[in-house]
Amino acid sequence: MTRVALIGLGTMGPGIAAVLARAGMTVAAFDLSPEQRAKAPQAMKMAAGVLATLGMADRSQAEVAIQEDLATAVKGAGLVIENVPEKLELKLQVLAEIDKLVPKECVIASDTSGIPITKLQAGNSAPGRIVGMHWSNPPHIIPIIEVVAGRETAPATADWMAAFVKRLGLIPIRVKKDVPGFVENRVLYAVMRECCDLVEQGVIDPEGLDACVSWGIGYKLSVVGPMALLDMAGLDIYQSVGSYLNKELCARGDVSPYVTQRTAKGQLGIKSGGGIFSYTPDGIKELQSQRARRLVAVRKALEG
Numbered sequence: 532m533t534r535v536a537l538i539g540l541g542t543m544g545p546g547i548a549a550v551l552a553r554a555g556m557t558v559a560a561f562d563l564s565p566e567q568r569a570k571a572p573q574a575m576k577m578a579a580g581v582l583a584t585l586g587m588a589d590r591s592q593a594e595v596a597i598q599e600d601l602a603t604a605v606k607g608a609g610l611v612i613e614n615v616p617e618k619l620e621l622k623l624q625v626l627a628e629i630d631k632l633v634p635k636e637c638v639i640a641s642d643t644s645g646i647p648i649t650k651l652q653a654g655n656s657a658p659g660r661i662v663g664m665h666w667s668n669p670p671h672i673i674p675i676i677e678v679v680a681g682r683e684t685a686p687a688t689a690d691w692m693a694a695f696v697k698r699l700g701l702i703p704i705r706v707k708k709d710v711p712g713f714v715e716n717r718v719l720y721a722v723m724r725e726c727c728d729l730v731e732q733g734v735i736d737p738e739g740l741d742a743c744v745s746w747g748i749g750y751k752l753s754v755v756g757p758m759a760l761l762d763m764a765g766l767d768i769y770q771s772v773g774s775y776l777n778k779e780l781c782a783r784g785d786v787s788p789y790v791t792q793r794t795a796k797g798q799l800g801i802k803s804g805g806g807i808f809s810y811t812p813d814g815i816k817e818l819q820s821q822r823a824r825r826l827v828a829v830r831k832a833l834e835g
């Protein structure tokens with residue numbers, strides 16, 4: 532069994548901890564915030580309930596141990612997963628602290644959404660053991676993990692991580708170049724940029740956009756991936772449509788005013804009670820459990 536330390540128990544941490552524990556790992560977790568440490572057990576319990584409905588075998592040995600300091604959390608770990616906010620300076624600081632505490636054989640993974648792993652290796656005493664392990668939100672439901680090697684990652688570290696992801700019963704996606712955003716977020720952000728632009732231009736309203744994407748390409752792509760879709764539609768069709776349409780698509784390099792103006796006003800989405808849509812506290816709970824139920828049902832259907 533691998534002893535794993537998870538650093539950061541915010542949005543992603545509890546779901547990740549629940550998956551690791553259920554797969555039989557000995558898990559210790561740490562968050563700088565006492566509030567997050569206090570909230571984590573309930574969130575982990577909810578995630579474990581979802582894992583049970585997904586049919587994940589329960590190989591748990593022990594409860595996740597939530598520690599009050601980093602040194603205790605990483606003690607004896609064979610793998611440390613850094614899962615703190617997406618800020619380069621903060622991640623470098625946390626990785627430097629971990630570097631001082633663990634032996635050179637300990638693999639250090641980062642759940643960064645898209646900071647190149649090469650940047651996170653800077654200054655580390657053994658950069659060969661640093662690797663990207665990008666989970667997808669919600670981490671206890673979405674079955675892929677991107678495995679990303681930085682310039683100095685030892686091939687054996689990336690291979691070990693891919694095998695480890697399989698041991699969790701998940702699908703490792705080997706990203707071959709350490710590009711910002713890796714693969715999943717590059718595709719997602721290209722889609723999001725176009726969606727925001729269409730709504731901002733008044734081509735469609737947010738409800739209509741979501742219905743179009745979820746019931747159109749979203750539904751289809753979950754069964755036929757984009758590359759297979761090219762073959763299904765015919766490359767000649769893509770060639771003809773792309774030749775007049777590609778130049779019309781949004782190509783802005785900044786974030787659209789549609790998002791920037793809301794962010795500036797504190798309209799951040801579910802976490803602030805409203806962003807593009809509005810939410811009530813009861814409505815949020817219902818929405819979250821409905822989404823979890825639907826994602827579980829779709830995953831089961833796709834697993835066939």
Ligand code: NAD
Nearest residue numbers: 539540541542543562563564567614615616617643644668
């Ligand atoms: P979050 O802000 O919700 O949680 C991060 C947690 O780290 C917080 O609870 C915070 O208290 C804690 N923290 C901050 N500094 C710390 C320190 N020095 N030591 C220990 N704990 C510390 O962030 P999140 O959404 O869970 O994201 C974590 C990482 O996962 C980021 O790199 C993010 O880009 C990535 N990620 C996020 C998502 C997502 O949808 N939220 C999806 C995939 C990957």
